[in-house]
Amino acid sequence: MSTKSTPDSSPPQGSLSREESAGFNSQVINYIQRAAATGLYEIRGLGAKRHLPHFDDLLFLGASLSRYALEGYREKCSSKTILGTRFAKKPIELEIPITVAGMSFGALSANVKEALGRAATEMGTSTTTGDGGMTAEERQSSKTLVYQCLPSRYGFNPDDVRRADAIEIVIGQGAKPGGGGMLLGQKVSPRVAKMRTLPAGVDQRSACRHPDWTGPDDLAIKIKELREITDWEKPIYVKVGATRVFHDVKLAVHSGADVVVVDGMQGGTAATQVAFIEHVGIPTLAAVRQAVDALEDLNMKDQVQLIVSGGIRSGADVAKALAMGADAVAIGQGILIALGCNAESYVQKGAHLSALADYHKIGTAPGFCHHCQTGKCPVGVTTQDAILEQRLEPLVGAQRVRNYLKTLNMELTMIARACGKQDVHHLEREDLVAVTIEAAAMAGIPLAGTSWVPGRNGF
Amino acid sequence: MVSAVKATQGAVVFDLAVQPLRELNQFLHGDLTSIKTVAVENPDGAHSIAVGLNAPVQVDIKGHAGYYAAGMNQEATVVVHGNAGPGCAENMMSGRVEVKGFASGGAGASAHGGLLVIHGDAGLRCGISLKGGTIVVGGDVGSFSAFMAQAGTMVVCGDAGDGLGDSLYEAVIYVRGEVKSLGADARLEPMSAADLATVKQLLADAGLAHAASEFKRIASAKTLYHWNADSNQTY
Numbered sequence: 213m214s215t216k217s218t219p220d221s222s223p224p225q226g227s228l229s230r231e232e233s234a235g236f237n238s239q240v241i242n243y244i245q246r247a248a249a250t251g252l253y254e255i256r257g258l259g260a261k262r263h264l265p266h267f268d269d270l271l272f273l274g275a276s277l278s279r280y281a282l283e284g285y286r287e288k289c290s291s292k293t294i295l296g297t298r299f300a301k302k303p304i305e306l307e308i309p310i311t312v313a314g315m316s317f318g319a320l321s322a323n324v325k326e327a328l329g330r331a332a333t334e335m336g337t338s339t340t341t342g343d344g345g346m347t348a349e350e351r352q353s354s355k356t357l358v359y360q361c362l363p364s365r366y367g368f369n370p371d372d373v374r375r376a377d378a379i380e381i382v383i384g385q386g387a388k389p390g391g392g393g394m395l396l397g398q399k400v401s402p403r404v405a406k407m408r409t410l411p412a413g414v415d416q417r418s419a420c421r422h423p424d425w426t427g428p429d430d431l432a433i434k435i436k437e438l439r440e441i442t443d444w445e446k447p448i449y450v451k452v453g454a455t456r457v458f459h460d461v462k463l464a465v466h467s468g469a470d471v472v473v474v475d476g477m478q479g480g481t482a483a484t485q486v487a488f489i490e491h492v493g494i495p496t497l498a499a500v501r502q503a504v505d506a507l508e509d510l511n512m513k514d515q516v517q518l519i520v521s522g523g524i525r526s527g528a529d530v531a532k533a534l535a536m537g538a539d540a541v542a543i544g545q546g547i548l549i550a551l552g553c554n555a556e557s558y559v560q561k562g563a564h565l566s567a568l569a570d571y572h573k574i575g576t577a578p579g580f581c582h583h584c585q586t587g588k589c590p591v592g593v594t595t596q597d598a599i600l601e602q603r604l605e606p607l608v609g610a611q612r613v614r615n616y617l618k619t620l621n622m623e624l625t626m627i628a629r630a631c632g633k634q635d636v637h638h639l640e641r642e643d644l645v646a647v648t649i650e651a652a653a654m655a656g657i658p659l660a661g662t663s664w665v666p667g668r669n670g671f
Numbered sequence: 672m673v674s675a676v677k678a679t680q681g682a683v684v685f686d687l688a689v690q691p692l693r694e695l696n697q698f699l700h701g702d703l704t705s706i707k708t709v710a711v712e713n714p715d716g717a718h719s720i721a722v723g724l725n726a727p728v729q730v731d732i733k734g735h736a737g738y739y740a741a742g743m744n745q746e747a748t749v750v751v752h753g754n755a756g757p758g759c760a761e762n763m764m765s766g767r768v769e770v771k772g773f774a775s776g777g778a779g780a781s782a783h784g785g786l787l788v789i790h791g792d793a794g795l796r797c798g799i800s801l802k803g804g805t806i807v808v809g810g811d812v813g814s815f816s817a818f819m820a821q822a823g824t825m826v827v828c829g830d831a832g833d834g835l836g837d838s839l840y841e842a843v844i845y846v847r848g849e850v851k852s853l854g855a856d857a858r859l860e861p862m863s864a865a866d867l868a869t870v871k872q873l874l875a876d877a878g879l880a881h882a883a884s885e886f887k888r889i890a891s892a893k894t895l896y897h898w899n900a901d902s903n904q905t906y
Binding site for chain 1: 692693696697700718719722723725737738739742743745757758761762764777780781783796799800802803818819821822840841896897898
């Protein structure tokens with residue numbers, strides 16, 4: 213190799229002539245150029261990518277002399293979870309406090325819905341429908357299926373209400389509190405279109421408000437209607453995207469919810485405007501704290517159960533959510549990644565085949581892909597394409613999701629035992645400390661090594 | 672429970688002044704094979720009367736109903752002999768719901784099938800999110816009616832308020848009177864012979880005597896079906 217420098221007219225890296233602006237950096241320039249070229253906001257899938265205070269900023273205080281640990285491999289630690297004890301005649305009983313979040317048929321393929329149902333059933337947990345109605349595949353494969361009642365009411369019908377194990381009234385989602393569903397034309401296949409009563413191929417923008425009720429007083433009446441239709445058997449969940457969580461959770465409880473689901477801004481989406489994903493809502497960490505505060509303020513903790521979602525990835529995340537006061541969590545993106553989202557390959561009849569060329573075709577690469585909105589998922593997870601959807605074999609997907617859920621629950625019970633708990637629901641705030649001031653303030657947890665909770669006690 | 676019910680020759684009477692609503696709805700969700708009609712006395716604006724029915728029974732609500740009367744109806748015929756509150760026949764799948772008086776907001780919201788007849792006026796957002804049901808209104812409809820209506824038919828014998836048919840998909844609206852304003856992407860279209868036949872039939876089904884020729888057709892211009900963007904330019 214020649215050591216002689218090649219003549220180059222551009223100034224060297226690091227020189228003042230190539231100083232990048234903090235405000236107008238290359239990403240911002242790219243954003244402006246794109247906006248100017250298209251006249252349309254950017255739409256993508258998955259959740260917020262910005263850095264946010266999160267469960268990573270909390271740590272557990274394992275048992276020592278002042279607390280008595282349980283044998284990690286030998287002593288029992290229960291993870292049984294019961295949801296919907298307030299009014300429903302038939303509450304939901306789960307083996308683990310980790311549920312599969314609502315994701316629509318349309319956003320996901322029928323194969324994926326079947327895989328989720330199989331995995332959840334094997335693990336004794338629930339799956340949830342989404343903004344596209346209930347498919348026969350997911351009902352058949354899911355022992356416990358939560359049926360969402362969304363503003364769009366796509367495919368919503370009384371037969372499925374009666375077939376469901378619980379009803380979740382969706383007010384909003386963490387990725388876009390205040391926004392309705394979105395599914396671009398390329399994913400509105402004939403089957404999806406038929407289920408949603410839409411012309412095939414339209415760019416579908418769902419309503420953001422329910423058609424038959426407006427405020428919390430109406431919601432109370434709506435919930436009673438659903439209870440009457442289901443003869444008061446099924447738990448009714450109310451799901452809110454995290455914004456004014458303290459007030460929203462109180463109103464959901466006043467409206468008669470059995471279970472409140474709070475979805476933080478790291479929650480995923482199949483397709484949403486980037487400005488929405490990154491700039492609307494509050495982090496899950498702050499949302500859990502406010503939700504628990506609301507339930508405690510009403511003296512309804514343990515009477516109304518709390519499910520937390522939005523960027524939960526690991527057993528440690530689950531344990532921290534539970535310690536902060538959640539009764540269960542719901543996972544969407546973590547499940548998709550378990551299925552193969554952002555993997556380099558997909559499995560067909562036992563062989564791993566490369567998906568790299570197809571990532572390249574949609575302008576991305578494994579590890580960075582958020583192109584759910586295109587419907588061209590290289591690994592067959594978020595697609596309606598007849599060929600691509602075959603890339604996710606239900607049995608392979610089910611095994612991966614089962615393994616993932618199993619790992620999370622093992623991590624959860626391991627941490628609980630280390631904290632001296634025989635039941636994961638015995639984890640408590642006192643078991644946690646924060647490692648950043650931001651997390652300490654948001655979570656209401658003292659900064660590690662101190663008794664300081666910013667904002668409490670006047671400073 | 673049934674002991675509290677007076678049943679003679681398939682006719683049953685519930686009196687909501689003395690019997691709880693829960694008892695009525697539980698009865699209506701049971702085996703109704705020998706039941707032809709159910710009368711609901713003293714409804715007094717109770718919410719969720721006769722919701723979630725799934726049998727070809729006739730229910731007569733002898734007075735005013737509150738929210739969600741006949742919600743999610745399948746197969747049954749429910750007649751409100753009075754006014755109905757918000758969300759009457761919401762998400763109806765089949766059957767027939769008839770309101771002799773006025774209906775409040777969101778009547779027939781997201782109805783997938785069946786026929787809703789409102790003899791008086793209907794409030795705001797009548798037929799919002801309609802998904803295949805049919806609504807015939809003898810009087811006027813309020814603003815934002817047929818908002819995002821996806822499929823089905825609405826016949827309005829009186830006037831319509833602001834924003835009629837905003838973001839319509841494939842649903843079609845027929846209006847006899849004045850339309851205060853059309854919503855985004857809704858447009859007037861000429862009445863075809865098929866339209867005239869449809870309106871004539873629906874008026875007959877509803878028992879309303881108007882000439883089909885007096886109605887105009889409103890449907891989607893379909894300009895919102897796909898995003899418009901000059902997306903071919905690049906830097």
